[in-house]
Amino acid sequence: MPEHQIRFEDGAAYERMMGVWSRLAGNVFLDWLAATPGLRWIDIGCGNGAFTELLCQRCAPAEVHGIDPSEAQLAFARTRTGARLAQFHRGDAMALPFPDDTFDTAVMALVIFFVPDPAKGIAEMARVVAPGGLVATYAWDQTAGGTPQAPFLEELRAMGYRPPRPPSVEASRMDALRVLWVEAGIEAIETREIAVTRSFEDFDDFWSASATGPAIAPILAAMSSGEIEQLKSRLRQRLPPDGAGRIAYAGRANAVKGTMPR
Numbered sequence: 001m002p003e004h005q006i007r008f009e010d011g012a013a014y015e016r017m018m019g020v021w022s023r024l025a026g027n028v029f030l031d032w033l034a035a036t037p038g039l040r041w042i043d044i045g046c047g048n049g050a051f052t053e054l055l056c057q058r059c060a061p062a063e064v065h066g067i068d069p070s071e072a073q074l075a076f077a078r079t080r081t082g083a084r085l086a087q088f089h090r091g092d093a094m095a096l097p098f099p100d101d102t103f104d105t106a107v108m109a110l111v112i113f114f115v116p117d118p119a120k121g122i123a124e125m126a127r128v129v130a131p132g133g134l135v136a137t138y139a140w141d142q143t144a145g146g147t148p149q150a151p152f153l154e155e156l157r158a159m160g161y162r163p164p165r166p167p168s169v170e171a172s173r174m175d176a177l178r179v180l181w182v183e184a185g186i187e188a189i190e191t192r193e194i195a196v197t198r199s200f201e202d203f204d205d206f207w208s209a210s211a212t213g214p215a216i217a218p219i220l221a222a223m224s225s226g227e228i229e230q231l232k233s234r235l236r237q238r239l240p241p242d243g244a245g246r247i248a249y250a251g252r253a254n255a256v257k258g259t260m261p262r
Contacts (some may be wrong), residue, residue, distance in 0.1 A: 017212050018213070027058075033107075042125075046109075047070070047073045049076065051107075052077060057082050105136070113142050135181070138255035139177070141253060143170065155234045185261065189257070193253070193254060197251075200248070202247065
């Protein structure tokens with residue numbers, strides 16, 4: 001079966017699939033950044049604004065700009081009441097539409113593995129951050145099964161399907177992130193792992209939340225009813241419920257932060 005490309009064009013579907021996961025990991029990430037109030041932020045690859053809204057609510061920023069290539073995702077982001085402060089722009093992570101030294105903090109939430117040239121993306125983050133400012137990212141550990149979609153993706157592969165992979169999965173490794181930050185001239189570099197657990201009401205809740213992603217939905221649409229039932233059976237064995245019928249499992253992200261030289 002040929003691979004298809006991963007394209008996020010449905011803000012509501014992304015919210016159902018990844019919004020909860022994004023906020024769980026985003027809260028840990030923001031705790032770790034411990035940013036002071038009144039900063040100028042840029043959120044690169046902001047998608048439907050899940051993380052942007054979180055930083056607006058938690059960090060008391062002076063201004064926030066969200067950048068994403070998908071106009072449909074940005075349209076959803078603009079509906080978030082908690083992100084009214086933010087301005088959302090269509091743009092490319094590898095060619096940010098801002099002058100040098102515009103921001104105090106640049107963040108990239110769960111995105112670096114989608115950037116075709118991660119080094120160029122980090123160089124752009126560093127360029128738009130003023131001396132002494134913060135440059136940081138966190139990314140699902142794609143190479144070690146850390147993504148929340150891992151149960152679905154691994155069972156599909158076991159059945160002979162080939163779900164697509166983001167173009168730069170190697171960039172999600174902790175050692176790779178550190179190298180990218182060093183090569184961009186960023187200083188005082190720190191790294192950490194972020195592990196979060198999401199709970200679903202039951203298997204149907206897990207399935208409806210997880211089956212809508214662009215790496216999975218096209219495959220499911222082409223499967224027979226028998227294959228779908230086989231996949232569900234495999235997932236039920238992999239993710240047994242607790243006594244109340246709930247399903248819970250963890251996702252793991254790698255994070256890095258550092259400051260621009262003064």
